[in-house]
Amino acid sequence: MQTLALPKLSRAQGDITIPGSKSLSNRILLLAALCSGKTTVSNLLDSDDIRHMLTALKQLGVSYQLSEDRTECIVDGLNGPLASGQIETLFLGNAGTAMRPLAAALCIGSGEFELTGEDRMFERPIGDLITAMQPLGIDVEYLKDPGFPPLKIKAKQLTAKPISIDGSISSQFLTAVLMAAPLLKQEITIEVEGELVSKPYIDITLNVMKQFGVEVDNQNYQRFVLDGKQQYRSPGSILVEGDASSASYFLAAGAIGGGPVKVHGTGTASVQGDTRFAEVLEKMGATVTWSENWIEVSAKGPLKAVDLDLNHIPDAAMTIAVAALFAEGTTTIRNIYNWRVKETDRIEAMATELRKLGATVDDGHDYISVTPPASVKGAAIDTYNDHRIAMCFSLAAFATDGVVINDPGCTAKTFPDYFERFSQITE
Ligand SMILES: O=C(O)C1=C[C@@H](OP(=O)(O)O)[C@@H](O)[C@H](O)C1
């Protein structure tokens, strides 16, 4: 296993342009494949999650041309559903944004497909999505544990029926049904049961669908109605915004390490909910300046602890758990049960690693509370093949020397050169 020893950091300052958004890249690629016409996608993220989507689309007969640096892609739309003449096995790594949307779209295609991935993917639920689509007449078999990938899908002609979907574990299930729904070419109503988690990701979905010509009637996130006449049309060209979750590490560095750190690529014009991470830093006492497409953060004295429901920014909220090491008092992050079903059990993993640094941590079913120690200890941080654990613990190097990140290469899921970029704004 590779390890990365981080030097003790005393200052963060500078400008950084973050790579394209994972959530937008994979949604845009899928809709560019389904729509009529050619789409030029720019500022595409080049990371494992996007490579899995691109490889799957190629196997499904979608043709595209990628630029040498893989950040520009011209996709020839199929003008209809995905299809295959043979049983196609698609390996989707641990990319939720590939597995869930492709599963729903393939049910409405033609052919037979096996959807598989890394071992952790076999522990990440998909049952609420499959159950929701059953009334349409889908044919899906669980190849291992019921409710989890791997899956075998036999696509067939489906009939639109009103469906209801449990939104309390992952918003990606609703995203998947919404993006697949226009392929039915019939009016459909989708009712949400339970509390819808990670709501801002639905805004991203509706925004991208609209750019591809399909409007959804969103009735207060409880009910979504699509009329049957709309079809995906290419917008011609489309720009992927910078990734707001990836921005969180740099913005937090500005709050902890003096700043100013200016992050380009996301701002008030962004469709990503994770831009609201900067509001949390503001509540912790940092100075935040916003523009349409950049955010700048600097420190204004020591950070203060916060006690907040961060269900709306589940990914960036992990960065707050580490920023808590630098805040006076106990920081509590609430309503984050679904951290437990992501790349690893993130509540458990964050608690374990923060304790190694000397923090007092209280963790429960859906929350984590972090009280910093008088002096943070050096530690080797295990990363559980979770890119975000590797990235957010880089901030601990502002507190102590002796922070080692085990398996730093796991950032490849969304940000392959993260540590190089982090070193450019820190010293
Ligand atoms: O739709 C998306 O692009 C995502 C939704 C969120 O997942 P949940 O809805 O499962 O919380 C988020 O954590 C994930 O990284 C990306």
Ligand SMILES: C=C(OP(=O)(O)O)C(=O)O
């Ligand atoms: C939860 C995440 O990924 P996924 O898209 O695989 O759900 C994440 O990137 O933090």
